[in-house]
Amino acid sequence: MDTPFIDxxxxxxxxxNAGADFVVELVDTFAEEAPRxxxxxxxxxxxxxxxxxxxxxxxxxxxxxxxxxxxxxALARTLETDGLPPDATxxxxxxxxxxxxxxxxxxxxxx
Amino acid sequence: xxxxxxxxxxxxxxxxxxxxxxxxxxxxxQAVALGSRAYDLLVALAARRERVxxxxxxxxxxxxxxxxxxxxxxxxxxxxxxxLGAQAIATVPGRGYQFTVAPSEPATPxxxxxxxxxxxxxxxxxxxRLLVVDDNxxxxxMLARTLELLGHEVxxxxxxxxxxxxxxSDRFDLMLLDIQMPEMDGFDLLERRxxxxxxxxxxxxxxxxxxxxxxxxxxxxxxxxxFLHKPVNPxxxxxxxxxxxxxx
Numbered sequence: 001m002d003t004p005f006i007d008x009x010x011x012x013x014x015x016x017n018a019g020a021d022f023v024v025e026l027v028d029t030f031a032e033e034a035p036r037x038x039x040x041x042x043x044x045x046x047x048x049x050x051x052x053x054x055x056x057x058x059x060x061x062x063x064x065x066x067x068x069x070x071x072x073x074a075l076a077r078t079l080e081t082d083g084l085p086p087d088a089t090x091x092x093x094x095x096x097x098x099x100x101x102x103x104x105x106x107x108x109x110x111x
Numbered sequence: 112x113x114x115x116x117x118x119x120x121x122x123x124x125x126x127x128x129x130x131x132x133x134x135x136x137x138x139x140x141q142a143v144a145l146g147s148r149a150y151d152l153l154v155a156l157a158a159r160r161e162r163v164x165x166x167x168x169x170x171x172x173x174x175x176x177x178x179x180x181x182x183x184x185x186x187x188x189x190x191x192x193x194x195l196g197a198q199a200i201a202t203v204p205g206r207g208y209q210f211t212v213a214p215s216e217p218a219t220p221x222x223x224x225x226x227x228x229x230x231x232x233x234x235x236x237x238x239x240r241l242l243v244v245d246d247n248x249x250x251x252x253m254l255a256r257t258l259e260l261l262g263h264e265v266x267x268x269x270x271x272x273x274x275x276x277x278x279x280s281d282r283f284d285l286m287l288l289d290i291q292m293p294e295m296d297g298f299d300l301l302e303r304r305x306x307x308x309x310x311x312x313x314x315x316x317x318x319x320x321x322x323x324x325x326x327x328x329x330x331x332x333x334x335x336x337x338f339l340h341k342p343v344n345p346x347x348x349x350x351x352x353x354x355x356x357x358x359x
Contacts, residue, residue: 017345018256026256030249058291062320063249066342081322 005101010068011108020109027109030063031102037063038098041079041091050084060094069101122157124212127195129157136194143194144305147314147336148173152187156200156210165207177347186324186338190331240282243267244274244300245289245318250341254287254318257345271295275303278310288335290319290326301333318343 015023037056044053057080064073075094079085122129128137134150136143145153155172156164170179173187188200188208201209241258245251246269255265266281268274272295274286290297297317304310317330320341327338339347 018253018260022256026249026252029252033248055291055293058320059247062247062341065320066249066253 005069005071005097005104006108007068007070008108010070011105014067015109024109027067027105030067031106033063034060034098034102038091038095041094042088045084045088045091048084053084054080064101067105069105072097072101123215124157125215127212129154138194144311144334145194146187146190146331146334148183149187149190149194149331152184153191153195153210156208160210160212160214163203163206163209169208182324183338186327186331189324189328193332239263239284241265242274242277242281242283242286242313244269244271244286244292244297246270246292247289250289250318254343257343257348258287261348271297271300271303274300278304278313283313286313286315287318288315290317290321290330298329298333301330301335305334 011023014026018026037060040056041053041060044050044056057076061073061076061080064070064076072094075090075097079090079094082090085091120130120132122131126139129135130137131154134147136145136150136153151173152169155169159168166181166184170181170184173179173184188202192200195212199210199212201211203209241263243251243254243258243265245254245267248269251267251269255267258265266277266283268277270292274288275295277283278286288297288300295303297319301315304313304315311334314336315334316337316339317327317335318339318341319326319330321327330338
């Protein structure tokens with residue numbers, strides 16, 4: 001299955017290395033963690049906390065890279081490297097991309 | 112590690128004394144916290160000091176059996192130059208590096224270059240007890256799972272403070288350490304580790320998605336034995352030299 005959100009090679013390799021059942025668990029964990037990290041980004045933005053913002057973006061980037069979710073990883077990377085933005089535009093863009101990405105990851109893991 | 116010949120027991124290069132039997136460098140009589148890769152690079156350069164050593168030869172000596180990019184070598188060279196001085200290692204563009212410090216006295220007779228703790232259980236290729244330190248749950252699960260599949264026993268904690276407590280109360284063969292964490296981050300933990308000799312016995316591989324060379328170099332300067340970029344390629348963890356940077 002090929003989707004616009006996930007690099008199939010990275011995902012297949014993850015399944016081959018870690019086991020398909022474990023990847024289901026891993027994806028479910030990420031699906032629980034991602035909204036928390038997104039909320040952390042928004043909270044850091046609201047309180048003007050650059051370190052919190054960078055750390056949350058860094059975590060999202062790292063996790064998305066693990067699953068081959070390259071587009072969200074790139075958005076998170078931009079947030080991490082650019083630091084605290086003046087508004088929520090970048091965070092909103094990441095959030096919009098994250099929803100279908102999580103759905104695609106769940107579908108891939110259970111195919 | 113592969114060198115041109117047998118290692119001496121003690122090399123004196125002016126202010127610097129290399130003690131291969133202890134895998135230790137002393138500067139002005141003081142032991143210096145040097146990561147394993149940086150130490151191996153120093154030995155490789157010192158053993159070949161009569162000539163310019165090509166990058167690929169140094170990489171083969173320091174990361175045997177692994178495919179490693181040149182920038183990893185540059186990071187280790189940079190870490191060594193901070194300790195030894197910039198002039199100690201000359202860059203010969205297009206050719207490699209050369210150690211420029213002349214030995215001040217003949218090397219003493221050869222002694223077996225075994226690690227002080229090489230006899231204990233849990234070195235690479237055997238069941239090891241590993242400490243995984245990462246605040247990110249997905250990363251922690253992923254790393255622990257990969258290592259457990261390789262047959263190792265894994266203890267996971269989510270910040271540097273918990274890692275410090277675990278290191279003080281338990282025995283580990285290796286620590287895999289994230290850098291960006293709340294409470295106590297990886298840099299802080301490396302600094303604490305450097306000041307507590309017992310903790311310094313536990314090799315550390317930093318696993319991080321940090322991208323800046325300066326951050327990687329800082330880890331090495333603080334005594335980390337190696338740096339693996341996330342997501343960590345499981346192939347590197349399977350290679351004995353990748354899992355245990357001090358296993359030579």
